[in-house]
Amino acid sequence: MEENSNFIKTIIKEDLESGKHDKIVTRFPPEPNGYLHIGHAKSIVINFGLADEFNGKTNLRFDDTNPLKEDQEYVDSIKEDVSWLGYEWDNLFFASDYFEEMYKRAVLLIKKGKAYIDDLNADQIREYRGTLTEPGKESPYRSRSIEENLDLFERMRKGEFGNGEKVLRAKIDMASPNVNLRDPVIYRIAHATHHNTGDKWCIYPMYAFAHPLEDAIEGVTHSLCTTEFEDQRPLYEWVVAECEMEATPQQIEFGRLNLTNTVMSKRKLKQLVDEKYVDGWDDPRLPTISGLRRKGYTPEAIREFVMAAGVSKGFSTVDEQMLEHFVREDLKLKAPRTMGVLKPLKVVITNYPEGEVEWLDAEINPENPEMGIRKIPFSREIYVEQDDFMENPPAKYFRLFPGNEVRLKHAYFIKCEEIIKDENGNVIELRCTYDPETKSGSGFTGRKVKGTLHWVDATHSLPAEFRLYEPLIRDADLNEDEGEDKSFLDYVNENSLEILEGFIEPNMKDAKAQDKFQFFRHGYFNVDPKHSTSEKHVFNRIVSLKSSFKLK
Ligand code: ATP
Ligand code: MG
Numbered sequence: 001m002e003e004n005s006n007f008i009k010t011i012i013k014e015d016l017e018s019g020k021h022d023k024i025v026t027r028f029p030p031e032p033n034g035y036l037h038i039g040h041a042k043s044i045v046i047n048f049g050l051a052d053e054f055n056g057k058t059n060l061r062f063d064d065t066n067p068l069k070e071d072q073e074y075v076d077s078i079k080e081d082v083s084w085l086g087y088e089w090d091n092l093f094f095a096s097d098y099f100e101e102m103y104k105r106a107v108l109l110i111k112k113g114k115a116y117i118d119d120l121n122a123d124q125i126r127e128y129r130g131t132l133t134e135p136g137k138e139s140p141y142r143s144r145s146i147e148e149n150l151d152l153f154e155r156m157r158k159g160e161f162g163n164g165e166k167v168l169r170a171k172i173d174m175a176s177p178n179v180n181l182r183d184p185v186i187y188r189i190a191h192a193t194h195h196n197t198g199d200k201w202c203i204y205p206m207y208a209f210a211h212p213l214e215d216a217i218e219g220v221t222h223s224l225c226t227t228e229f230e231d232q233r234p235l236y237e238w239v240v241a242e243c244e245m246e247a248t249p250q251q252i253e254f255g256r257l258n259l260t261n262t263v264m265s266k267r268k269l270k271q272l273v274d275e276k277y278v279d280g281w282d283d284p285r286l287p288t289i290s291g292l293r294r295k296g297y298t299p300e301a302i303r304e305f306v307m308a309a310g311v312s313k314g315f316s317t318v319d320e321q322m323l324e325h326f327v328r329e330d331l332k333l334k335a336p337r338t339m340g341v342l343k344p345l346k347v348v349i350t351n352y353p354e355g356e357v358e359w360l361d362a363e364i365n366p367e368n369p370e371m372g373i374r375k376i377p378f379s380r381e382i383y384v385e386q387d388d389f390m391e392n393p394p395a396k397y398f399r400l401f402p403g404n405e406v407r408l409k410h411a412y413f414i415k416c417e418e419i420i421k422d423e424n425g426n427v428i429e430l431r432c433t434y435d436p437e438t439k440s441g442s443g444f445t446g447r448k449v450k451g452t453l454h455w456v457d458a459t460h461s462l463p464a465e466f467r468l469y470e471p472l473i474r475d476a477d478l479n480e481d482e483g484e485d486k487s488f489l490d491y492v493n494e495n496s497l498e499i500l501e502g503f504i505e506p507n508m509k510d511a512k513a514q515d516k517f518q519f520f521r522h523g524y525f526n527v528d529p530k531h532s533t534s535e536k537h538v539f540n541r542i543v544s545l546k547s548s549f550k551l552k
Pocket of ligand 1: 028029038267
């Protein structure tokens with residue numbers, strides 16, 4: 001990981017040198033209430049990366065303390081995504097496995113006079129809390145006796161009260177300048193079935209109470225989280241100390257990662273999925289790990305990107321083009337080259353013998369010659385791209401137009417002789433001639449042409465669907481400046497998916513889901529795992545070939 005940008009590494013080094021810890025333990029603690037996104041990848045890379053580097057351990061811990069939003073589907077997808085990113089957890093834990101322990105620690109707080117049952121409702125609690133400039137007011141229930149609190153807490157657990165009727169609050173300081181310390185709620189009643197504990201519990205610990213206990217129970221040494229928890233650090237430390245936990249994990253905050261032209265919170269992603277703006281959590285337009293995977297991103301590219309974005313304290317919105325840069329870099333040497341025509345226009349080569357087929361040699365990857373060669377058929381009828389022809393071209397147009405000659409990649413020069421139109425005047429076919437002297441690889445130097453076009457043979461090619469993507473959110477910085485009056489749904493790009501029906505080289509017959517190719521002139525594509533079939537391959541464009549983006 002970047003030496004200069006990683007202040008967390010400095011802290012860990014000091015802690016190991018001073019003997020505060022002999023081994024570090026980190027954790028990645030997702031709540032299973034949605035799929036992971038690229039922001040989570042940052043947390044994964046930091047937590048697993050640091051533990052690997054310092055020979056420590058990392059737990060994958062599901063922070064599953066809210067039964068209302070959590071689901072086994074999310075648990076499964078999170079495990080899959082972490083593994084796919086290339087990390088192995090040392091332990092797999094569920095916070096819900098510690099419910100009994102957490103309950104005991106809450107009882108301990110009550111016995112010490114550090115927690116009480118409050119009958120105020122949520123609105124009243126908010127009202128009593130005060131503001132940043134005014135102190136809060138104490139609840140009339142704050143002075144309940146320890147015996148009464150113990151009795152009520154036990155009855156809460158037994159299910160004697162309805163949702164919201166009572167809560168357990170830490171007794172800290174209603175006048176604290178840190179609002180988080182004004183007697184935060186630490187247990188609430190929720191009569192709901194939990195994905196792991198079923199109906200065993202009807203009271204659940206709140207995040208601010210549960211999280212420090214989870215870390216301490218597991219012996220986590222460095223609890224790395226995002227900066228929005230900075231103000232909660234005093235409460236985190238209060239919980240660990242007052243609950244008399246043996247281990248004292250240290251909370252350290254780093255900046256959230258954001259990308260331009262997207263949304264990143266699970267709540268918003270879930271809304272896009274539920275309201276069918278996209279085709280599931282793995283839609284290639286989403287910044288989810290599963291969406292990026294389906295689009296064709298590689299774990300290497302994602303890891304390199306996250307590391308390059310750095311581990312600063314600051315909140316960073318990173319240009320999505322930087323992510324694209326890393327996938328191009330990764331695929332450059334790995335992806336076989338091929339040709340595909342996305343918007344076909346038929347070309348008949350009138351002087352090519354009918355019924356004849358030649359199998360031409362083409363390098364699989366000129367940047368990686370070890371990948372060998374492929375064979376591509378050439379015959380009298382081929383397809384070129386509609387966009388590579390103009391009847392009345394502007395100056396400096398070097399592709400096909402009447403009378404012009406171009407090179408067909410890996411094949412011959414062809415010259416446009418005649419245009420065939422349908423009754424509406426649309427060009428439906430070109431008649432061309434080819435020059436047998438100009439065969440690729442023959443060393444022909446007789447004359448030069450400026451345009452090189454991709455093409456596929458019409459009789460041998462396979463049908464294929466191409467899915468081209470544009471950013472899902474039209475506003476680059478929506479993540480940063482979305483206010484009350486600015487709903488992200490108003491910024492959803494309705495033209496974010498374009499589907500084209502075209503043709504590919506026949507040697508791609510056995511291409512499997514998730515195989516990646518570079519289509520000449522079009523960019524890198526991935527075989528879509530959801531929609532591709534052996535009858536018709538479906539490709540997602542990962543990224544185009546060129547970008548103006550320069551890595552700093
Ligand atoms: P979201 O707001 O997107 O739902 P979250 O923070 O609620 O995310 P958790 O499941 O609680 O999601 O996150 C697990 C870990 O990943 C936490 O430690 C969290 O701080 C970290 N994390 C979440 N989003 C980001 C992000 N954008 N950048 C870096 N780390 C993140
Ligand atoms: Mg959350």
